[in-house]
Amino acid sequence: MPPFILQTNRLTLMPVDVADLPELQALFTDPDVRRYLLDDLLVEEAWTADVVNRSVVMFRDLSYGLWAIRETGQRSVIGFCGYWYFEHLPHPLQLIYGLLPAWWGQGLATEAARIMLDYGFETVGFTEIIAATDVPNRASVRVMERLGLTHLVTDEAVIYYSLLR
Known part of the structure; x- marks a missing residue:
């Protein structure tokens, strides 16, 4: 398999590319x-x-960076997952993920994030992975908990979770 392409039972994750720009723009503006x-x-x-x-x-x-999420065998970008730097936050390197609403509730965010955790620990060599979400985003909290991340800290707007290797 080419470098950086990750596969699950239902998904193919490929690094985002300029060709993905229109679909990513639609995703980010949904x-x-x-x-x-x-x-x-x-x-x-x-x-x-x-x-x-x-x-x-x-x-x-x-x-590492951001991967575009596609259903295996399909061309359309349905989401993204990966590691991103938020320089202004107390935990700047974070696991992030997002899906178009039509794909919510099917376990796909968990599936994509799980392979991303494996990649982070096994390939990159991370010893800790942090993920965060806005406090009211209960669906994202459930994803983090299903992945085995544990609550790290909550500030006024953001809840942080962590997983140690």
Whole structure:
């Protein structure tokens, strides 16, 4: 399998690429997706292009970034998963994931995040993986708990979970 391509029973995860830009823009601007992931901000295509470009550099330099999630054998991007830096947060490197609403409730976020945990520990060599979500995002909290992450800390708006190797 080519480098950085990850496969589960139902999903194929490939590093985001410039060709994914239109689908990622639609994903990031979906009102239900951006409610928690982007604090309801409506991002411009230039922002999404910057995310893709930063991810490409991260893969080149660090062997991780953001992966586009597709159903195995399909071309359409249904979500993303990966590791991202949030320099302004107390835990800057985080596992992140998101799916279009049509794909919610099927266990796909858990499936994608599980293979991402394996990749982070086994391939990258992380000793701890942090994930976070807005406090009201109960669905994301359930994903983290199903993955075995444990509550680390909650501040006024964000709840952090951690998994140690």
